[in-house]
Amino acid sequence: MKKHLVLAGGGHAHLTILKELAAFTGRGHRVTLISPEPFHFYSGMGPGLLGGSYRPEEVRFDVRAMVERAGGVFIAGEVERVDAAARRLILHSGAEISYDVASFNIGSRVPLERLGGVGPGVVPVKPIARLAEARAAILARATSASEPLRLVVVGGGPAGIEIAGNLCRLVEEHKVSAAISLVAGSRLLGGFPPRLRRKAFASLARRQVTLCEGSRVVAVNHNRAVLDDGRFLVYDFAFVATGVVP
DSSP, rough: OOEEEEEESSSSSHHHHTTTTTHTTTOOOOEEESSSSSSEEEEGGHHHHHHHHOOOOGEEEEHHHHHHHHHHHEEEEEEEEETTTTTTEEETTEEEOOOOOOEEEEOOBBOGGGOOOOOOTTSOOSTTTTHHHHHHHHHHHHHTTTOOOEEEOOSSSSHHHHHHHHHHHHHHHHHEEEEEEEETTTTTTTTTOOOHHHHHHHHHHHTTTTESSOOOEEEEETTTEEETTEEEEOOOOEEEOOOHHH
């Protein structure tokens, strides 16, 4: 009996399935991929996309093309809930997709709601495609800016440091006047070996990134990153790298 395999999300875990999809469809099984975007971006190369080390086409997989080439169906959308008893997926659009087997690889997101939601200039580090959009927006803003751009990175983990470093590369290579700040929370790279922390401090100092330790951002909106001690940083772009949730 032929089956219907539904893949929710086109992330890393599903790429191997997509690569071998013809083995399913060739036996008469139906395969449907549900994903909000036709491309899956590799997160490890995301900061380099912002800095210009990579072009978008070098860091993404065309998951729509992969599934359609093998005879499957691509649906642009997101799963809102699962009716396991009826074997149905209900999408945000209200559409319902029946399945025999469903696999989920929907990835993670930055919980911006913890910082007061979203607003102009706020860039979560996920989805990765937002970093390419931010790069273009910074370069566009720089052409008409009368003062240095204020770029704030929220988060003192590895992702925050990579974002700060790639912002430095971006503004240096394109001769953009900018002030870059990183709000690290309690400690930069807390929990990492002291030697690594010293190297990170030196790297940021060499690139003239203003480092703020001992305070964390509690709200990001209206072009202000508000700290838990009452101070705030004004920004043109704020990159949020405070961790992810499913």
